[in-house]
Amino acid sequence: DAGVTQSPTHLIKTRGQQVTLRCSPKSGHDTVSWYQQALGQGPQFIFQYYEEEERQRGNFPDRFSGHQFPNYSSELNVNALLLGDSALYLCASSLVEGVSTEAFFGQGTRLTVV
Amino acid sequence: AQSVTQLDSQVPVFEEAPVELRCNYSSSVSVYLFWYVQYPNQGLQLLLKYLSGSTLVESINGFEAEFNKSQTSFHLRKPSVHISDTAEYFCAVSPSTGNQFYFGTGTSLTVIP
Numbered sequence: 001d002a003g004v005t006q007s008p009t010h011l012i013k014t015r016g017q018q019v020t021l022r023c024s025p026k027s028g029h030d031t032v033s034w035y036q037q038a039l040g041q042g043p044q045f046i047f048q049y050y051e052e053e054e055r056q057r058g059n060f061p062d063r064f065s066g067h068q069f070p071n072y073s074s075e076l077n078v079n080a081l082l083l084g085d086s087a088l089y090l091c092a093s094s095l096v097e098g099v100s101t102e103a104f105f106g107q108g109t110r111l112t113v114v
Numbered sequence: 115a116q117s118v119t120q121l122d123s124q125v126p127v128f129e130e131a132p133v134e135l136r137c138n139y140s141s142s143v144s145v146y147l148f149w150y151v152q153y154p155n156q157g158l159q160l161l162l163k164y165l166s167g168s169t170l171v172e173s174i175n176g177f178e179a180e181f182n183k184s185q186t187s188f189h190l191r192k193p194s195v196h197i198s199d200t201a202e203y204f205c206a207v208s209p210s211t212g213n214q215f216y217f218g219t220g221t222s223l224t225v226i227p
């Protein structure tokens with residue numbers, strides 16, 4: 001079992017550009033959540049996808065959008081990048097029944113906006 | 115709304131000494147409690163969790179945490195630390211009806227030889 005895999009591992013983008021990050025959930029999991037972890041901070045919830053729909057959303061602007069595919073993999077898109085978007089982006093997969101089934105996190109994508 | 119406070123941003127401790135990493139939370143609803151560990155340049159790994167039952171929970175590598183409802187705390191302890199325990203530790207809560215985590219700002223544990 002490969003666990004949660006994220007790609008790419010590192011990415012450098014220029015302010016104003018758009019970026020797409022990808023996540024494949026752990027085998028058997030159907031729910032994907034995205035978190036932003038700024039340097040020296042704890043992860044902050046961006047949104048969660050289940051059955052190809054956004055189910056919950058944190059306090060992030062509309063520049064942050066996502067998608068979930070029929071195979072449960074997911075993408076995070078960020079438009080009009082700002083310097084403040086530089087962070088480690090973590091994907092977590094779980095089962096929709098709830099947190100009694102622990103969430104598994106990927107290694108993250110380190111995004112640097114210059 | 116939920117929030118998590120980790121009172122110590124950095125904790126240096128000598129090898130084989132005991133350690134306690136403090137975590138307090140605030141929530142208007144029932145929550146589950148978690149500790150995650152993050153090694154450099156890696157994602158988060160679950161260390162232990164409290165869902166219900168015994169308020170003392172243990173991990174396989176010697177850590178334990180005790181849920182204290184009256185003090186809204188979930189402090190992490192280890193009686194004797196090893197060099198390999200050097201990492202960032204995050205306390206998190208999740209509403210018992212949801213599947214989303216709220217994390218603290220983390221505590222950097224450094225074990226000194």
